[in-house]
Amino acid sequence: MYSYFRGGEFRKEYDRLNELRSVFPEKTAFVALTATATQAMRTEIMKKLQMIRSDTCTVSLLPDRPNVIYYMQKSSKKKEELNWLLNDLKTNGKSSKKTIVYCRNIMSCADLYEHFCNEIEQGSDLEKRMVAMFHRSTADTNKTHVLSQFPCYDTSLRVIFATIAFGMGVDIPDIERVIHWGAPRGLEQYSQESGRAGRDGRESVSCIYYSGYDIAKNRCKESVRDFCTTTKCLRMQLTSHFQLDDIASPSSGTRSSQPTSLCRCCSNCKVNCVCGNCFSFNDENNSNDLLSKDDFLLGQFCGFLNEAVRENLLDYYEFLVEEGEGRHLLFNKSMIETVVENADFIFSEDDIVSLGLIDHNLAGDILELIAEVQD
Numbered sequence: 415m416y417s418y419f420r421g422g423e424f425r426k427e428y429d430r431l432n433e434l435r436s437v438f439p440e441k442t443a444f445v446a447l448t449a450t451a452t453q454a455m456r457t458e459i460m461k462k463l464q465m466i467r468s469d470t471c472t473v474s475l476l477p478d479r480p481n482v483i484y485y486m487q488k489s490s491k492k493k494e495e496l497n498w499l500l501n502d503l504k505t506n507g508k509s510s511k512k513t514i515v516y517c518r519n520i521m522s523c524a525d526l527y528e529h530f531c532n533e534i535e536q537g538s539d540l541e542k543r544m545v546a547m548f549h550r551s552t553a554d555t556n557k558t559h560v561l562s563q564f565p566c567y568d569t570s571l572r573v574i575f576a577t578i579a580f581g582m583g584v585d586i587p588d589i590e591r592v593i594h595w596g597a598p599r600g601l602e603q604y605s606q607e608s609g610r611a612g613r614d615g616r617e618s619v620s621c622i623y624y625s626g627y628d629i630a631k632n633r634c635k636e637s638v639r640d641f642c643t644t645t646k647c648l649r650m651q652l653t654s655h656f657q658l659d660d661i662a663s664p665s666s667g668t669r670s671s672q673p674t675s676l677c678r679c680c681s682n683c684k685v686n687c688v689c690g691n692c693f694s695f696n697d698e699n700n701s702n703d704l705l706s707k708d709d710f711l712l713g714q715f716c717g718f719l720n721e722a723v724r725e726n727l728l729d730y731y732e733f734l735v736e737e738g739e740g741r742h743l744l745f746n747k748s749m750i751e752t753v754v755e756n757a758d759f760i761f762s763e764d765d766i767v768s769l770g771l772i773d774h775n776l777a778g779d780i781l782e783l784i785a786e787v788q789d
């Protein structure tokens with residue numbers, strides 16, 4: 415029997431799989447297979463399928479990928495933060511590394527894609543394209559192109575901007591970088607998506623760019639917030655999430671091999687690396703120091719700062735009214751309150767847009783008005 419358990423929930427139909435037990439002879443063996451499951455999921459699966467613990471043997475492999483280097487990057491989600499990738503494409507063209515950039519929504523996917531297309535000559539020839547998008551609304555011809563081309567060894571396609579829609583059922587052995595533009599929704603999903611890097615065993619990178627807003631309370635799972643903010647080894651943190659309590663832990667020898675140096679493990683281990691030739695997947699000069707100050711502390715506006723933000727925004731609102739172009743309708747007073755309430759977690763234009771303000775120009779102005787108070 416094959417059961418499919420995905421995204422933390424059983425499909426409705428699978429809820430009834432246990433009924434098969436009344437059809438088959440009592441001694442029939444049942445096998446349940448799943449790609450990633452936490453302890454809690456396993457308990458749920460066993461319950462639903464009426465598997466008795468004492469009669470059940472669990473075989474599991476922790477999703478540890480020694481050839482994948484994990485990076486965590488605090489980010490303000492400015493497109494320029496990916497200029498190292500753009501430069502790689504410009505310099506190395508078809509020989510730059512295959513990369514998937516996972517975005518949290520179609521809008522940020524399209525935003526990055528447009529930025530890259532503006533910077534590199536794509537041409538009209540589909541076959542020669544270096545970057546592509548892949549999401550629910552991608553046109554079928556483009557989808558087919560990506561799915562048929564990206565797995566090829568000598569394809570021109572180097573970077574795919576994708577939402578979660580990409581990857582199900584596609585096996586591409588030579589992807590060397592998986593970038594998450596925004597914190598992942600869950601560690602199960604992250605484990606699968608980052609696991610698309612280095613399938614053929616080559617050294618690969620998985621990097622998360624997360625903003626304070628991505629991991630704000632009520633916006634993400636506790637486990638994701640812990641993962642993003644931990645100072646411990648990211649690899650250990652990730653594998654321990656999938657640790658089943660009655661099966662040996664990675665530190666007790668189930669790990670098949672170890673990265674060769676601390677800097678080839680993860681960005682947290684790298685801090686302690688003394689190899690003298692530390693691994694870096696991007697140009698570090700270019701990596702942002704926009705948030706090098708601790709933005710969480712910095713973001714803790716006290717009451718009077720909130721008041722100052724409100725003042726600034728109300729002034730701006732008056733300005734929009736006087737301007738007479740109707741833009742004040744987009745940024746009305748309830749929107750102002752929403753922005754003030756969330757000021758602690760606003761670090762980029764996108765953060766403001768995701769609060770429901772659709773106009774990017776306005777969002778840019780508002781970001782400046784908040785920053786004014788912060789300084």
Ligand SMILES: [Zn+2]
Binds near residue numbers: 647650680681682683
């Ligand atoms: Zn590590």
Ligand SMILES: [Zn+2]
Binds near residue numbers: 676693
């Ligand atoms: Zn090193």
